[in-house]
Amino acid sequence: MKQYIHLLSIIVALFITGCANDNIKPPKEPTYEWCEYTIKSGDYGLNEANSEKFEQYKEELKKVIDKANETKKRIPPGICAEYGYMLYQSGKSESAREYFDKEVLLYPESKRFMKQFVEKLYGKASTTQTKESHIKDKK
Amino acid sequence: MSKISLLSILLITFLFIGCTGQQVATDVPKGILYTKIYKSKPKSVLVLPALNTTTSANATDVYGYTISKVLSEKGYYVFPPMLVDKFFKSENISDAELIRKIPISKLNEVFDCDAVLYVDIKSWDTKAMPLIGSSVEVILTYTLVDAKTGDILMQKYTSVKSSKSMSFGSITGLIASAIDVALNASIDYHTLSIMANTNAFENIPYGYYTGDEYYMNDISDTIPIYTSVKKIDAGKLYVNSVTTSKDTPSDKSSFVISGGTIVGEGLKTSSSDTLSMYNDPNGLIIINNLASEYYTTTLLNGVNVLRNRYFLYDLANEPFIIDHDKIIYVQYNTDGTIVVNKDSDGVYFNITKMLNTQDWILPSKEKSSKK
Numbered sequence: 001m002k003q004y005i006h007l008l009s010i011i012v013a014l015f016i017t018g019c020a021n022d023n024i025k026p027p028k029e030p031t032y033e034w035c036e037y038t039i040k041s042g043d044y045g046l047n048e049a050n051s052e053k054f055e056q057y058k059e060e061l062k063k064v065i066d067k068a069n070e071t072k073k074r075i076p077p078g079i080c081a082e083y084g085y086m087l088y089q090s091g092k093s094e095s096a097r098e099y100f101d102k103e104v105l106l107y108p109e110s111k112r113f114m115k116q117f118v119e120k121l122y123g124k125a126s127t128t129q130t131k132e133s134h135i136k137d138k139k
Numbered sequence: 140m141s142k143i144s145l146l147s148i149l150l151i152t153f154l155f156i157g158c159t160g161q162q163v164a165t166d167v168p169k170g171i172l173y174t175k176i177y178k179s180k181p182k183s184v185l186v187l188p189a190l191n192t193t194t195s196a197n198a199t200d201v202y203g204y205t206i207s208k209v210l211s212e213k214g215y216y217v218f219p220p221m222l223v224d225k226f227f228k229s230e231n232i233s234d235a236e237l238i239r240k241i242p243i244s245k246l247n248e249v250f251d252c253d254a255v256l257y258v259d260i261k262s263w264d265t266k267a268m269p270l271i272g273s274s275v276e277v278i279l280t281y282t283l284v285d286a287k288t289g290d291i292l293m294q295k296y297t298s299v300k301s302s303k304s305m306s307f308g309s310i311t312g313l314i315a316s317a318i319d320v321a322l323n324a325s326i327d328y329h330t331l332s333i334m335a336n337t338n339a340f341e342n343i344p345y346g347y348y349t350g351d352e353y354y355m356n357d358i359s360d361t362i363p364i365y366t367s368v369k370k371i372d373a374g375k376l377y378v379n380s381v382t383t384s385k386d387t388p389s390d391k392s393s394f395v396i397s398g399g400t401i402v403g404e405g406l407k408t409s410s411s412d413t414l415s416m417y418n419d420p421n422g423l424i425i426i427n428n429l430a431s432e433y434y435t436t437t438l439l440n441g442v443n444v445l446r447n448r449y450f451l452y453d454l455a456n457e458p459f460i461i462d463h464d465k466i467i468y469v470q471y472n473t474d475g476t477i478v479v480n481k482d483s484d485g486v487y488f489n490i491t492k493m494l495n496t497q498d499w500i501l502p503s504k505e506k507s508s509k510k
Contacts, residue, residue, distance in 0.1 A: 028353060031212050031213075032211065038208050041207075042204070042329050079219075082222065085222055
């Protein structure tokens with residue numbers, strides 16, 4: 001049994017050396033920490049009316065945010081916006097707003113869309129402060 | 140003991156196939172394969188709800204938001220899919236087909252997005268195979284479009300198939316490196332979608348948010364491209380033909396042409412599941428019953444755009460393929476179909492132009508300016 005394993009490891013080692021290629025770069029480290037975002041968002045997406053799935057997804061988003069802060073990585077795209085929306089749906093419209101703003105702060109690309117989304121939830125008057133910059137953007 | 144030997148056999152098979160595979164591949168710079176993306180440098184991508192062209196009613200919902208993570212990881216800002224969905228609903232546009240009809244210029248105006256990703260669900264089937272088991276197949280087409288110019292930046296056709304059987308598939312290529320699914324879990328549509336997404340965007344250029352070390356620094360990185368060009372003779376490009384099954388139209392000859400990475404074939408996932416995937420133009424296999432589908436039509440800006448799955452398209456939208464160090468352009472019709480001929484030597488295309496890969500002008504490495 002032991003001998004067999006020895007022989008085997010030699011064969012394997014030979015193969016590895018044979019295949020070694022200097023051009024292969026080490027794989028890039030993950031850009032973000034996602035936890036179980038994809039699974040949970042899929043679950044929730046198919047069962048939006050299910051309050052248990054709603055809570056699970058909300059928790060998962062919070063987990064992704066906490067994990068990013070912990071590892072000092074950037075929070076992945078869209079996570080703050082989605083978490084904000086989950087908070088909004090839970091009646092926490094004030095803290096929701098903070099996360100909507102955070103999305104824009106982290107990803108300026110989202111500015112125009114987030115502004116319109118926020119206006120839909122909070123009314124047009126809610127974004128008057130940033131109105132000028134929006135007009136500038138459109139040019 | 141039996142566990143160890145099983146593992147060893149798997150390992151050796153994998154290594155062995157890995158080695159032989161390298162011999163037929165040519166390393167092609169990403170700058171050639173993704174010229175348009177390097178030129179356009181999109182920072183943000185708006186992913187629209189997948190357009191379901193199959194009869195499976197819930198395909199769009201199950202496919203859902205699976206793409207978000209894959210694209211984000213490559214450094215692109217992906218608009219939060221759930222919010223995009225709600226936004227469209229609040230505008231009374233909830234149907235994926237209606238959303239697809241929105242002109243790109245309008246999307247650009249509303250979202251301020253650099254690129255739009257259109258996903259078409261082409262197959263979403265479970266087939267029962269008597270005595271063997273069953274197979275689940277997901278085929279998706281991805282079309283990434285520049286939101287300002289409407290130009291197609293890249294198109295991918297990906298098929299992922301999971302078969303439940305007792306046979307012991309061979310293992311090649313990717314061992315689910317970038318795939319964050321538990322391989323022991325039962326293979327479902329959601330998982331297959333993620334695998335197809337990963338497969339299609341595995342080699343896309345690194346985007347802005349991958350950081351300075353990566354962004355625009357991968358233009359000379361190479362991807363192994365396989366070829367099945369048989370010979371080039373007097374302006375004719377001969378390719379290997381394959382035997383096709385009965386559902387291939389008899390008036391069309393079937394062929395296999397240059398491709399790229401076999402992303403995974405017969406990937407063993409659990410005691411009863413075997414996965415196979417391919418990806419065009421980065422895939423050289425035509426599986427029998429799919430040979431009839433040479434072309435992908437995608438509804439863009441109200442127009443059906445026809446593209447050949449097995450060809451790459453350059454900045455001027457001219458179709459070409461890569462064979463070793465040659466970039467070969469072939470004759471095509473005004474409707475986009477590529478002229479295919481056949482003589483006693485086999486199936487061939489008419490060559491219109493040939494370049495060396497070294498002569499290809501790579502886009503400048505300049506990074507996109509801050510907005």
